Amino acid sequence: MPSQIPQTIDVTIDGATRVIGAGTTGTEFFSEEVRRGVVAMRVDGEPWDLGREIPAGAAVEPITLDSEDGLAILRHSATHVMAQAVQEIFPDVNLGIGPFITDGFYYDFGGIDAVTPELLKEIEKRMKRIVKEGQRFVRRDISEDQGRAELADQPYKLELITTKGAGAESASVEVGAGGLTMYDNVRRDGTVAWTDLCRGPHLPTTKLIGNGFALTKSSSAYWKGDQSGDSLQRIYGTAWASKEDLTAYQERIKEAERRDHRKLGAELDLFSFPEEIGPGLVVFHPKGAMLRHEIESHVIERHRQYGFDFVRTPEISKSGLFHTSGHLPYYAGTMFPPMLADEERDEAGTITKAGQEYYLKAMNCPMHNLIFRSRGRSYRELPLRFFEMGHDYRYEKSGVVHGLTRMRGFTQDDSHTYCTAEQAAEEIKAQIAFFISILEDFGLTDFHLELSTRDEDGAKKDKFIGSDEDWATATEALAAACEASGLEVVPDPGGAAFYGPKVSVQVKDAIGRTWQMSTVQYDFNQPERFDLEYTAADGAHQRPIMLHSAKLGSVERFIGVLTEHYAGAFPAWLSPVQARLIPVAEAFDEYVDGVAATLRAAGVRVEVDHSNDRFGKKIRNAAKDKIPFTLIAGGEDAEAGAVSFRFRGGDQVNGVPVDEAVAHIRRVIAERLNDPADERLIVHE
Incomplete structure (x- = not known):
């Protein structure tokens, strides 16, 4: 007798066995959870589309949009939408690879001369339309012969089919292991809007991408990372579970740019990378060299204490x-x-x-x-x-x-x-x-x-x-x-x-x-x-x-x-300049020079601003240079043997006796206090 097809199968979820109908898809299995953000499933540890049938005996878990796997699938789906938009603009474009990456995604394209800001805006506009349209991501298995036939006009895709992704780690998002699969973007009327070679998984529809995505930049790239290969245009984007998450990410990027050590290194005169020396080689300027010396000295001493x-x-x-x-x-x-x-060599220069x-x-x-x-x-x-x-x-x-x-x-x-x-x-x-x-x-x-x-x-x-x-x-x-x-x-x-x-x-x-x-x-x-x-x-x-x-x-x-962790405002013990003296007027130059000498004798790295800048600009310069302690002296200070303390936060304590000022600065340095709050003057009221 012919074997009977089982009507039910056992699967495991949350450690418990459940009986479901044979042929049940993830969409059906997680029908209630889909409305609460489940966008894919993990089957025996592997991420799968919800549209796939669950096999007998499988261990099944939901994947939500805001999880690590969910965000990866969201970004991979956004990559397809971006490539579809690009191919609408450039029908003859050659499609490369399009993986998700940390915090975002990219896709490589051949046959585009340049990517301008205006082009990025146009691509993003078309992506929003595709997302709003709610196209379904439909997976289908294909043979190599079918793949070659469907992608006959796409040389990079053909190469991936032939080599199974050899030579490019990220090409695994296209072909992976095992058989080949294509993903069709299907409109609501059943027509296919776009197709790509991909191993998936993807979101159920483009609509789930929402409005938490943006294109970020472009760059040149080489096919499979080989400099002897074709030069391509790579377009990057980012995608998040919500518009709020996207905004928070963009704020983090702005803060990271503000803290970029290359930018701060130039602004604070710490180091530079002269073209005459070559890429990847740095020269440290006096302030940067002092910072480096302090770091190395501390680490060397710690090794000595440990027994190296x-x-x-x-x-x-x-x-x-x-x-x-x-x-x-x-x-x-x-x-x-x-x-x-x-x-x-001999006298003729011949190598002997x-x-x-x-x-x-x-x-x-x-x-x-x-x-x-x-x-x-x-x-x-x-x-x-x-x-x-x-x-x-x-x-x-x-x-x-x-x-x-x-x-x-x-x-x-x-x-x-x-x-x-x-x-x-x-x-x-x-x-x-x-x-x-x-x-x-x-x-x-x-x-x-x-x-x-x-x-x-x-x-x-x-x-x-x-x-x-x-x-x-x-x-x-x-x-x-x-x-x-x-x-x-x-x-x-x-x-x-x-x-x-x-x-x-x-x-x-x-x-x-x-x-x-x-x-x-x-x-x-x-x-x-x-x-x-x-x-x-x-x-x-x-x-x-x-x-x-x-x-x-x-x-x-x-x-x-x-440098980036502290945004250039190093703790006083590491700061190349630990204190700066600013006279209120030229008449007090001699007095602040004496205070500076006292600080130097106490081991403090100190500068005196004798420039021709106005007093207000000197204060602003000290803040811009992120000096831990700015000491100001005028007539009353000179008469009382005192200084006014100005801290990096902008607050100020006036009339501090010089010996107390020196003692406080020495304590902050000696105790290697890293919290800016600990730099505040606590000795004098």
């Missing part, structure tokens, strides 16, 4: 060192091309002896290994911790360098700890606490941890070296340290270094952005490559475990983050 030994290594090395470490085979694309040295290849170092660990190996080591020395402010260079593409936060030349507060396998877990735990204490010193207090592990996918596993047992041991040690920290831990599968897993401290700044700061990496590879050994208690020779760590990440990047 200081080392110093050169910035260039023979290529063989990086072959030994494994960096050249795995990291060559990020290292500057080699240079030749030690070659010999080939030169040795040298590389600028991109990391400090290989040289620290040579220091460890320079003599015999005993278990009694372990953990042995080496630390240096190492100057490193990485060949970042010029298009990705960004101020101080993505550079070609930078300084790492880099350390390497050599310990026994038994010591590793406790050492990692202690170092995470050490990292956090340093970040707290600088007024950063909102943290979570990210645990980066090996990608276990067979195709991607090859980029990681080491045995499964080594990776399991290392990952277990890091996971235990994360748990002991008491902080939230976010998994990051595939984010490990090629030689071992890592933990990073993720920090939120004053406006809620997350930055990766401190890292600790477990390395079982380099001790083997460098044949590192220590003598154990029983006289046997053992391999140490190596832990890589950096507390600030890089000094330059940390300065960029700190």
